[in-house]
Amino acid sequence: MDLQQDYFALFGLPQTFDIDREQLEQAYRDCQAQVHPDRHAHRNDAEKRVSMQWATHVNEAYRTLRKPLLRARYLLSLRGVDAGIETNTAMAPAFLMEQMEWREGVEEAREGGDVSDLEHMRQRLDLHERELRQALSGQLGDTAADGEAAADTVRRLMFIEKLQIEIDDALEALED
Amino acid sequence: MAYSDKVLDHYENPRNVGAFGKDESGVGTGMVGAPACGDVMKLQIKVNGQGVIEDAKFKTYGCGSAIASSSLVTEWVKGKSLDEALEIKNTAIAEELALPPVKIHCSILAEDAIKAAVADYRKHQETKGE
Numbered sequence: 001m002d003l004q005q006d007y008f009a010l011f012g013l014p015q016t017f018d019i020d021r022e023q024l025e026q027a028y029r030d031c032q033a034q035v036h037p038d039r040h041a042h043r044n045d046a047e048k049r050v051s052m053q054w055a056t057h058v059n060e061a062y063r064t065l066r067k068p069l070l071r072a073r074y075l076l077s078l079r080g081v082d083a084g085i086e087t088n089t090a091m092a093p094a095f096l097m098e099q100m101e102w103r104e105g106v107e108e109a110r111e112g113g114d115v116s117d118l119e120h121m122r123q124r125l126d127l128h129e130r131e132l133r134q135a136l137s138g139q140l141g142d143t144a145a146d147g148e149a150a151a152d153t154v155r156r157l158m159f160i161e162k163l164q165i166e167i168d169d170a171l172e173a174l175e176d
Numbered sequence: 177m178a179y180s181d182k183v184l185d186h187y188e189n190p191r192n193v194g195a196f197g198k199d200e201s202g203v204g205t206g207m208v209g210a211p212a213c214g215d216v217m218k219l220q221i222k223v224n225g226q227g228v229i230e231d232a233k234f235k236t237y238g239c240g241s242a243i244a245s246s247s248l249v250t251e252w253v254k255g256k257s258l259d260e261a262l263e264i265k266n267t268a269i270a271e272e273l274a275l276p277p278v279k280i281h282c283s284i285l286a287e288d289a290i291k292a293a294v295a296d297y298r299k300h301q302e303t304k305g306e
Contacts, residue, residue, distance in 0.1 A: 086281055089208040089288040096207040099216045103237040155211040162214025 003053070006078055007061035017072055017140035017150075019065065028062045068133055069161060072154050075140050081147035083154050091155060102163050110170035118174070122167045129160050179240050180274035186244035191251050194233045196220050204297025206289045210281050215242045219289035221253060221261070223297055229253045229261055234289075241279040245269050245286035258294050 008015045011027035035054035043051070064070045076083045091099075102121070109117040132153050139150035179187065195218070196203045202223045209216045215238030222231040232250035236243050248269060253261045269275075269283035 083211075085212045086210075087284070089210055089285055090292070091207075091209045091211075093207050096209050096216055096218075099209060099214075100207070100218060100235070100237065103216060107237075158211040159209060159214050159216075 003057060007065055007074065008078075010058070010061050011065065013065070014142065015075065015078065016142050017068075017075060017136045019071070024062070024065055028058070031058045068136070069154065069157050072136050072140060072150065072157070076147060076151055076154065079145075079147050081151050083151045085155065085158065088151075088155060091152075091159075095156060095159075099159050099163070103166070106163065106166050106170055110173065113174055115171065115174055118167050118171050122164065122171075125160055125164055125167070129157065129164075132157050132160065179244075182248075182273050183240055183244040183275070186247040186273070187240040190234075190243055190247040192231075192233050192247065193235065195235060196222055196231075196233060202297070204293045204295075204300065206292030206294070206296055208285055208288045208292055210238070210242070210285050212281055213238065213242075215239065215282065215285060217242065217246050217285050217289045219246060219249070219286075219293045221290075221293045221297060223258065227257055229256050229258070238285075239279070239282065241273065241275055241282040242285060244273050245275075245282045246289065248272060249286045249290055253290060258297070261290055262294055264290055 006015070008019075010031065011024060013019050013023060013027065032055070035051055035058055064074050073083055073085070102125075105121060106118065108114075109121070135153050136150060136157075138144065139146045139153060200222065202225075204221050204223065206219045206221075207217070208219075215236065217236045217238065218234060220233045221229045222233075224230045232253050234246040234250050236246045249264060252264055264287060266280070266283040266287040269286055270280055273283070275283055
């Protein structure tokens with residue numbers, strides 16, 4: 001194994017957004033079995049350190065590829081596209097207006113204790129999230145890929161994720 | 177993380193929260209968002225016949241620093257010309273509020289909101305002039 005390898009190569013997966021989840025799980029287990037520190041218990045300290053480094057690398061790779069949003073961001077970085085997560089504040093006005101309305105809706109439902117409203121919003125958001133992920137399949141595929149469009153989708157997904165957290169927080173607060 | 181006193185002050189007593197009426201003239205609206213934290217900010221300026229910003233309003237969904245940054249800039253832009261407003265830099269906002277490095281993006285958001293509001297106002301003026 002080679003520490004310079006990207007995460008997809010490490011697990012023998014094609015460098016695309018759509019991945020075979022079972023293949024990822026299997027490859028992760030195989031890698032883990034190879035690098036698990038216990039396997040190297042009889043080795044000297046330097047060798048143990050190396051195997052520790054490997055175990056960390058494999059875990060990080062797995063965590064990154066398992067989560068669609070992290071996987072998409074990682075793919076963008078491999079393809080040299082800056083997703084502008086920290087710097088790009090100019091989303092489409094209609095999208096931002098919609099975000100504003102969502103946030104208002106969540107706030108009102110939270111204050112009004114309206115659980116079914118919150119659950120309904122969560123369902124609509126989940127649907128929206130699925131649509132955006134489907135868009136990423138093409139934008140981050142191996143043919144006709146479009147890095148800039150993918151970066152925009154990734155930024156949208158980050159807002160969606162934030163909203164989902166807000167809704168879940170509200171639901172949790174109302175349960176107590 | 178501890179907020180500075182100035183952030184807390186703006187957070188607890190935000191200035192100029194709200195929006196101008198849809199029919200009001202001389203209004204420019206800037207909408208910006210920060211993907212990293214999901215914050216959304218709407219900043220509106222109301223410009224008088226002399227090209228001076230006479231009022232500003234905001235609505236922000238985000239952390240205390242984002243709310244404080246937008247509250248602060250609504251105070252700062254008042255009485256300024258559009259060009260003067262565009263000179264407001266995020267570093268000045270961050271410094272005034274003593275924002276820690278991880279919250280610098282909140283001040284960037286506020287600076288970009290001013291730019292977006294001015295651009296929106298100018299766009300409307302152009303279409304009116306045609």
